[in-house]
Amino acid sequence: QAQLVESGGGLVQAGESLRLSCAASGRTVSMYGMGWFRQAPGKEREFVASIRWSSGNTYYADSVKGRFTISRDIADNTGYLQMNSLKPEDTAVYYCAGQYRARFGVLVTRSTSYDVWGQGTQVTVSS
Secondary structure (H helix, E strand, O other): OOEEEEEOOEEEEOOOOEEEEEEEEOOOOOOOEEEEEEEOOOOOOEEEEEEEOOOOOEEEOOOOOOOEEEEEEOOOOEEEEEEOOOOHHHOEEEEEEEEOOOOOHHHHHOHHHOOEEOOOEEEEEEO
């Protein structure tokens, strides 16, 4: 059984940066991709970014495109989300998720396409 553990959240001011990490253990060999989602208080969980584990192909939500970068280190079984130019509206709990079924296109933006989830890490951006 795969497990995902996030780290790197915290409190920053608007315009600053944070890098989130997601360490995968267990069933990583067959992972198709990794995604990042976030959930703000009172709002639904929303897609942020995804990466195909083998090819490195990426996909971003429009709200973070140009500011966030998703990457992965295959040797370390770790995914990353570099967040630059943070805004107060980026405040949320951020979750990483592992995808073990092949999904393409818009399907990678749906939480139902992911099989394993981390516990979440809080990101707070003050104005």
